[in-house]
Amino acid sequence: MLSDLDVRHDRGDQHLPRARPEARGIVPRFKLTIEYAGTRYSGWQIQANARTVQGEIDHAIREVTRRREFELYGAGRTDAGVHALAQVAHLELYTDLPPAVLRSRINDALAADIHIRQIEKVPHRFHARHDAVSRSYLYQIARRKTAFFKPYVWWIKEPLDLARVRDAAAAFVGMKNFASFTADEPGEKSTRVLIEGLELAEDGALLLLRIQGSHFLWRMVRRIVGVLAAVGRGDLTVGQAAGFLDERSGIPAALTAPASGLFLERVMYAGDSGPGPLRGVFRVE
Structure with a gap:
């Protein structure tokens, strides 16, 4: 536990450098709703030498967008073996892809036990954890x-x-x-x-x-x-x-x-x- 929620909400930031504003304006921010079976993963948060849900989504985003600078931040950090029906994360990423296309392509790059249920564009001030x-x-x-x-x-x-x-x-x-x-x-x-x-x-x-x-x-x-x-x-x-x-x-x-x-x-x-x-x-x- 949301470890499970056991979600460890107050243990610092969740990885990844913040994206820099692009020449064309403010970097878009998206709200992701995610379901996953946690059985094969060492929890949500990226860890060195361990397979995690955030790590798999991070890899899929890099593969789909060919970008290396973005922010992926979850509302909670589930522990190893814990599942999610509707985890929420925000993604700050410069992309021209519409949310539906971005969702489809990321899902195609993910294993069957992780699925992005929805991607929607949100105000830049939205924060998955702090606004919950x-x-x-x-x-x-x-x-x-x-x-x-x-x-x-x-x-x-x-x-x-x-x-x-x-x-x-x-x-x-x-x-x-x-x-x-x-x-x-x-x-x-x-x-x-x-x-x-x-x-x-x-x-x-x-x-x-x-x-x-x-x-x-x-x-x-x-x-x-x-x-x-x-x-x-x-x-x-x-x-x-x-x-x-x-x-x-x-x-x-x-x-x-x-x-x-x-x-x-x-x-x-x-x-x-x-x-x-x-x-x-x-x-x-």
């Missing part, structure tokens, strides 16, 4: 073994008490201290985060959890899911789960849910509606 007002994550728990969807779920064999999970989830909503739920170094940044909602729904053999908030700390989403699953199994009480918000504990780290079930679902900006109905990425009966 809310983000939502979807986590999929499978309650039966599935032969087809293992990379996109966490299979929990034990029965889960959903009433207990819902009771525990309520404690996480609001402005809370998530110091026990982050892998960031102590004191590196504020651990207080506003969680706007935490929804649960059953969809066939899937248990779906949606967490929506202003921003997220490194591995925060997966640790919340892991703690809620432990409550559902009966390994923790509702009170113990809530107590991790009051006193720092290493237990949430030990219970971190796997990356496979996590999706960056939506990044929202001023004027956007909410993430919509809660439903699975696919149907498991």
Whole structure:
């Protein structure tokens, strides 16, 4: 986690030199909406000696446009194995290609597990991360073994008490201290985060959890899911789960849910509606 959102929003810039204004005027800026299966990648952000989603898109843009100077900046940095249904990035790039043509050509240059859903021209001041007002994550728990969807779920064999999970989830909503739920170094940044909602729904053999908030700390989403699953199994009480918000504990780290079930679902900006109905990425009966 959006690591998953585990998205590590405050760890500096995201690579690449800014494009220089061209002789013909201001360099255009585009908003990209991107979906990807994160299984084969070491997260979103470009890393040395690792295959990443941003790195693959960067390479495709260079191949298509033959340009070397541009800015590609994501709204969130998903960790290795984490997926996205609608990651957002801004691209500052001088090109004469219309957005639809640029999108088509970049997609042709990308692997099948990364897809640019939309490219639209935006005002030059638009910033994918700084202008985002809310983000939502979807986590999929499978309650039966599935032969087809293992990379996109966490299979929990034990029965889960959903009433207990819902009771525990309520404690996480609001402005809370998530110091026990982050892998960031102590004191590196504020651990207080506003969680706007935490929804649960059953969809066939899937248990779906949606967490929506202003921003997220490194591995925060997966640790919340892991703690809620432990409550559902009966390994923790509702009170113990809530107590991790009051006193720092290493237990949430030990219970971190796997990356496979996590999706960056939506990044929202001023004027956007909410993430919509809660439903699975696919149907498991």
